[in-house]
């Protein structure tokens with residue numbers, strides 16, 4: 419059986435992906451090779467030679483990535499911090515920048531025993547699952563309107579529950595429906611949300627334009643169509659002293675905090691940057707009786 423150098427195979431894949439305009443060509447070429455070999459990317463160096471069967475399977479995956487199909491759709495999964503969710507057509511792929519919101523959220527409820535958490539716009543349920551993974555005592559709800567995204571959320575929630583983690587409770591529907599969350603009004607210690615927030619005319623990469631559901635990405639002319647009602651619903655869900663965190667576009671570092679500051683029941687409004695130094699999520703707290 420002929421064998422060839424993995425390094426040479428990788429180099430030609432990187433060139434192919436670069437020619438197709440893939441922004442992270444090297445990482446993606448390595449991730450795909452690791453996937454075919456069934457090893458972590460960091461251990462590729464332990465496989466200097468590959469056989470014809472590898473090359474055939476690898477070529478097919480590289481070709482799909484060169485067509486700008488998202489890496490995560492090809493792999494069938496995406497990570498958010500320490501958790502992995504299944505992804506594919508019909509659901510938004512969790513992004514690394516959302517990990518900062520999750521880290522903040524986990525710290526915000528560190529001193530609350532058996533907290534109630536509601537993740538609005540849950541998509542794959544990644545945020546809800548990441549919080550439930552580190553807070554098994556929490557009751558975590560995920561709310562999703564789109565039936566196709568909700569099906570992915572169900573699959574992920576069931577898989578994590580089968581692995582022995584606390585089961586996230588899903589509510590299918592529009593968070594603006596007053597009946598959907600009425601039983602949780604005033605009971606919630608933490609509301610999280612990564613809503614659709616990209617202004618409609620923003621140019622996006624083919625992976626986003628052709629593969630993320632547009633209802634998960636775009637939020638109207640100024641990107642705030644979903645965030646505006648979300649602030650009201652979140653404020654109603656929170657108990658006094660409860661926390662809120664909403665991810666937003668990097669152009670909304672003033673407008674979204676202003677929406678929160680405009681609500682008398684919300685205080686301690688703070689905007690947070692992502693790792694690239696761009697405004698990325700806002701947090702606030704529901705005022706407690708006696709707060710001035």
Ligand SMILES: C[S@@+](CC[C@H](N)C(=O)[O-])C[C@H]1O[C@@H](n2cnc3c(N)ncnc32)[C@H](O)[C@@H]1O
Pocket residue numbers: 510511512513516538539540541542543544545561562563564567591592593594611612613614633634635644
């Ligand atoms: C950007 S995706 C976020 C998914 C997930 N939270 C994450 O961070 O990966 C936004 C999600 O919000 C859902 N959504 C939009 N408007 C909604 C509404 N009014 N009620 C419930 N879900 C909504 C969309 O269907 C989409 O799945």
